[in-house]
């Protein structure tokens with residue numbers, strides 16, 4: 001088991017460090033055109049094509065019936081409360097399905113209800129253990145902090161890709177840097193991103209049962225995102241680059257008038273290369289859970305099985321094997337074994 | 346492959362005919378289009394336009410007066426481009442906390458650590474020199490909360 005962990009942990013770690021080395025060596029060898037223009041465009045292309053490809057694949061898998069985990073009993077059974085929470089949990093209408101989905105996407109509601117099952121010492125019987133299920137919110141907190149920090153960081157990066165820069169980016173900038181410490185002002189979302197992604201990684205390393213089920217495909221995106229955050233933070237606060245030149249390059253890419261801009265430090269190219277790898281990797285990885293949430297059958301279907309008959313479109317004639325036939329076949333053996341039969345012969 | 350399900354009782358059922366087609370494509374492609382539209386929307390306004398990067402102007406009277414070989418900043422150009430904010434912050438700490446206004450640049454050249462009296466003396470064109478790039482990359486330095494841009498006032502006084 002230790003070896004299993006080592007393999008799945010160290011191979012992606014080595015891969016990400018290798019990517020850093022590739023970008024470093026490439027830029028030292030003056031391949032700015034490759035790492036500043038060609039690779040970003042290729043990554044964008046792979047991202048778009050991969051996304052379309054995966055979604056077309058998904059449209060080809062049928063969803064024949066509802067999964068009525070909850071069956072909107074509140075509609076047919078009058079004694080069940082009909083408050084908003086109940087309606088969002090067991091949506092009868094599309095409106096409520098949209099509401100449930102919005103809560104899922106914006107607030108990670110299913111994750112909020114995460115429970116953890118543990119053997120705990122029993123206070124009444126100190127020598128015995130007791131199985132308890134308790135509401136475990138840390139994963140939700142880590143996940144939601146990570147995702148929103150990521151979103152804010154990306155939105156703030158729009159200042160490199162737009163001219164003039166839209167007003168909401170200035171607003172985000174000043175809210176994010178409102179503590180006004182350090183030069184340049186520290187963005188809180190950058191730190192939250194780092195801490196939350198660090199927690200998500202440590203969770204997998206430190207908890208034995210999670211370590212056991214974690215694969216290279218779980219560690220690789222975490223390492224990639226952590227290394228993007230680390231290089232970004234190093235670049236902003238410690239190993240500075242010429243930001244005007246960065247924007248010149250980024251705007252060139254965004255306007256399809258690409259150009260190679262001289263005088264940008266190598267750390268920028270490392271950051272950019274890791275981002276490109278992340279985008280190219282996205283459609284083929286677990287990160288596709290982002291579009292995937294919208295296609296979760298337990299989340300995107302109204303729970304109307306109690307009053308709408310859903311027929312499996314390819315129901316086929318099933319040849320039943322009835323009890324009478326069963327008894328006919330095994331009657332003698334059953335009588336011999338003293339098993340009661342309905343017909344004696 | 347055999348297209349019948351079998352078990353010990355013989356043929357159990359026909360293999361269901363699942364139509365090969367796109368299911369719920371309407372919603373999925375709509376979602377995809379909305380996603381790409383939203384993600385690329387900030388970039389539409391400048392599509393295909395060449396946007397030149399700002400070029401800081403160095404044609405102020407103070408700089409013109411200097412001999413060609415003396416037209417040097419307190420640190421090399423590449424350093425200043427990336428790190429001027431750090432330099433100013435160090436100056437501020439030295440001056441305000443340490444009372445020390447002496448700064449020695451490369452080659453032992455002495456300067457007075459002062460934004461208004463040293464930097465803005467040469468770069469008296471704050472709008473073309475400082476603001477242009479700051480606006481371009483959307484940063485709003487807090488320097489100007491205290492330090493005044495004197496050029497306008499001086500021009501008015503004259």
Ligand code: HEM
Nearest residue numbers: 153157160187189190228229232233235236246250272275
């Ligand atoms: C998944 C996408 C990306 C993530 C998660 C990311 C993350 C970060 C983080 C965490 C920082 C530290 C400062 C902050 O909190 O904003 C940063 C800085 C930076 N990033 Fe990114 N980045 C991404 C994409 C890019 C791209 C595509 C570029 C290319 C223009 C880029 C260029 C920069 C630059 C120039 C800085 C320094 C910012 C400054 O000095 O103000 N990043 N990045």
